[in-house]
Amino acid sequence: MISRRKFNWIYVGLWTLRICFALLGTGYIHPDEHMQNGEVTSGDLMPYHTIRTWEWSTALPVRSIVPAFATTGIPLWFAKFFIEKHLTQGVHPILLFRLERSAFLVISGLIDYSLVRPFSNSIEAVLVALSLLFLRKISRVTMLHKSYYLHLLAITFVAGIFTRPTFLIFGAPIAYQVALVTLTHARTAIRWLRLVVPPLFTAVGVCAAFLVADTLYFRGTPNGLVVTPFNFLMYNFASQNLAEHGLHPRWLHVFVNLPMLFGPWVTWLVVRVIVDSAILSNERNGKSFEVDVLRSTIIQMIILSLTVLSLQPHQEPRFLVPLLLPIIVLVANTGRLAHVGKAFWVSCSIFNFVLAVLFGILHQGGVVPSLFHLHSLVADPSLGTRTNIIYWKTYMPPLHLLGVNDRDVVTGSVSFIDLAGASRDDFAASLDTGNYDRTFVVTPVAMRYTLPPTITSCMELNRTIFPHLDLDHISESMDIGVLDGLRLGVYTLSRNCIFV
Known part of the structure; x- marks a missing residue:
């Protein structure tokens, strides 16, 4: 004792x-x-x-x-x-x-x-x-x-x-x-x-x-x-x-x-x-x-x-x-x-x-910090007035931690898409930036390496968040190494790119 x-x-x-x-x-x-x-x-x-x-x-x-x-x-x-x-x-x-x-x-x-x-x-x-x-x-x-x-x-x-x-x-x-x-x-x-x-x-x-x-x-x-x-x-x-x-x-x-x-x-x-x-x-x-x-x-x-x-x-x-x-x-x-x-x-x-x-x-440790980061970006009017946010290959993000006014979503100033575990083709089909001044894509860094060059060439890294463990895609994460495999990426899409 x-x-x-x-x-x-x-x-x-x-x-x-x-x-x-x-x-x-x-x-x-x-x-x-x-x-x-x-x-x-x-x-x-x-x-x-x-x-x-x-x-x-x-x-x-x-x-x-x-x-x-x-x-x-x-x-x-x-x-x-x-x-x-x-x-x-x-x-x-x-x-x-x-x-x-x-x-x-x-x-x-x-x-x-x-x-x-x-x-x-x-x-x-x-x-x-x-x-x-x-x-x-x-x-x-x-x-x-x-x-x-x-x-x-x-x-x-x-x-x-x-x-x-x-x-x-x-x-x-x-x-x-x-x-x-x-x-x-x-x-x-x-x-x-x-x-x-x-x-x-x-x-x-x-x-x-x-x-x-x-x-x-x-x-x-x-x-x-x-x-x-x-x-x-x-x-x-x-x-x-x-x-x-x-x-x-x-x-x-x-x-x-x-x-x-x-x-x-x-x-x-x-x-x-x-x-x-x-x-x-x-x-x-x-x-x-x-x-x-x-x-x-x-x-x-x-x-x-x-x-x-x-x-x-x-x-x-x-x-x-x-x-x-x-x-x-x-x-x-x-x-x-x-x-x-x-x-x-x-x-x-x-x-x-x-x-x-x-x-x-x-486990999914980058999702909440990514919402905090996006809140600071969306709250900055100098970056544009119409924003599209896409999450892919992550758990469902709790949107109250994004801190976007519901009025902005209703008026179309901010759009949010949770693709969850959608296929690569469905992901590519969602990347239409024509109606938005800026589009952010949040996905594990490992998943970026699974995309074709026509898409990755239009994805500019805004920030990586460490650590983020994606247990659903262990093999993809191991392929790119431990450090990058444990990162969640916040990317900015270039406008007027063709993704399909």
Whole structure:
């Protein structure tokens, strides 16, 4: 065991790293981390042009607006209020980015408070962590204080379901254990009902508030009730919808995503703990022994969530993020960590640091800085009045970080095209500069070498951004060398060139 003083120094060091990765790391794992939050709140609060993905369609919205506004909307509103009050210019995209990351940096501290030290920054993971905290409180405090934590748990459950309905999978074992614990302490059915019914009314009230907020946001009137969790489930129950996002083998969560999130060593420890618990349960069957509520709840949560989520053919690692804290708590409280050697800690540290650098800094790391750079160019009227921006072979850029006024897009002063992974022919067909004073192309430097001379001769390098790792085109990046292969290029197209 390490001393408290040494632990505090380690904790401060980890927080320092977390702050650096949050505020300085521009890499991102998936476009959804922008499109499901900051892109929406910025579009509503700022005059900037943004893109709303299918989740936010007014016809069938599957995301509640409340979690988004509660996390990034509030700090953006305060920034807009103070900046517009004292300055003439709007909120700069760099400040937007830092505010969004800072909001989730602060929220991640709730996981630390819940039980253990820092892990996921996702809202769902935070709410699962808080639910486990309330379960522990409920199992320990007196009857008088149980009601207080039951109300908090009710609020957390409703917020979790409206954040992502998959919260039900992670929360079901917690709800089951809470029911058992409260029934045991109440001793009679009447006392139990008196204890749990008021929190249920709290849950109903909070649910009604979410429904009203979403209905007013998407419909503009109280008519036509919007139930985003129901829409979410209906969308994901349709196999044709999931096929649009990619289909995966059913074993991907268990054999690939879980070890990738935690590392193979921690995953192996989890398996050992679950097996040991099953053996211990069989050996003590019918005997009186103290039940470890938290441990059994987490084991149930792991088994249930992996089973249910593996039934879905669309499987991404981020779907398992809420298991981060429960799994670490499970491993840390079994005593097995006391028997592992230095090799375990060194390998785990290296594994986590490598993945943090890979996804926090390198992976698509040039996209956000390229938007900041283009913002400075588009804001300079001396360079022209009509601007066309083309992104090719990158993740979807979050346009609120470009900081272009929506009015300029509507009038045609600024045009934006995201070609994603389009073919070279489609890319060439989009390079019509006749209607624009200037056209910028943003693409990995490696992809420029795949273009014919008729196109590359018209592409003048404006700036390269390092680092930018494009995992979808590793072979092309390796062909031109490590340095250029890890760069994103911002190019200016010469006017009157013929590209086809």
